[in-house]
Amino acid sequence: MTAARTRGRATRGRSSRTEEVQQRVKQLILERGLAAGDPMPTEFELVEELDVSRNSLREALKALQAVGIVEIRHGFGMYVGSMSLAALVDELTFHARMSKRQGRDDLAHLVDVREVLERGLVEQVIDRGLAAGNTELDEIMRRMDEEAAAGLVTPETDRMFHELLYKPLANPIVNQLLSAFWDVYRTLQHDLAPVEQEAADVAQRHRDIYEALRAGDREAAAPAMAAHFRGIRVRLDRARDDTGTED
Numbered sequence: 001m002t003a004a005r006t007r008g009r010a011t012r013g014r015s016s017r018t019e020e021v022q023q024r025v026k027q028l029i030l031e032r033g034l035a036a037g038d039p040m041p042t043e044f045e046l047v048e049e050l051d052v053s054r055n056s057l058r059e060a061l062k063a064l065q066a067v068g069i070v071e072i073r074h075g076f077g078m079y080v081g082s083m084s085l086a087a088l089v090d091e092l093t094f095h096a097r098m099s100k101r102q103g104r105d106d107l108a109h110l111v112d113v114r115e116v117l118e119r120g121l122v123e124q125v126i127d128r129g130l131a132a133g134n135t136e137l138d139e140i141m142r143r144m145d146e147e148a149a150a151g152l153v154t155p156e157t158d159r160m161f162h163e164l165l166y167k168p169l170a171n172p173i174v175n176q177l178l179s180a181f182w183d184v185y186r187t188l189q190h191d192l193a194p195v196e197q198e199a200a201d202v203a204q205r206h207r208d209i210y211e212a213l214r215a216g217d218r219e220a221a222a223p224a225m226a227a228h229f230r231g232i233r234v235r236l237d238r239a240r241d242d243t244g245t246e247d
Helices: 002-033 043-050 054-066 086-101 104-128 135-151 153-164 172-189 200-217 218-243
Strands: 068-073 079-082
Touching: 043 054, 043 172, 043 200, 054 068, 079 218, 086 104, 086 172, 104 153, 104 218, 135 153, 135 200, 153 172, 153 200, 153 218, 200 218
Parallel strands: none
Antiparallel strands: 068 079
């Protein structure tokens, strides 16, 4: 057997052990009914309880920390992590940048996914009769109109508008997933040439969605959302043309 094959088998063996320890740590969290932010047993206690080596445990904890299941606070101990999609954002951003070199356009694909998700969500808000009483959405729409009148709708206001649209659903996973898509989109925009856009047009597309939601008009909401995302695609196409990026 060659040295390379021996090293390969050793690497696969370590990986398998690390994955096994990860599963055992996750099972321990579930069995003890621990919640996000709760303290976990110390490293020494985990080694004893799981009957694993310190090195295997540390590798497993590093992997769990990377995906937000475990939070290690140096000097304070280990805690159950809060749900985070930071790893998803990094991966999507990296692969979207790679896709441009391979003749694909994952940023456009991401916009497609976000449109399907948001169209379904806004219909849920309307169908469940949750559109009334969202004073925060009223306020952010007023702010967007004011910014448009001044000549620039800020990304922060735009983002907040979309978050508040679906806030009545009280679904934290929706908020985190949309935030992840938004973070990828905003990061990748820096790879493109800036595109001038009329602030009044941006505000109007959002207002059309807002008014359909307020009226509980499901039939008007779908084309309003489609028009909004059509505007995003137009800006992306123009930016790619300015940077000479091939589709």
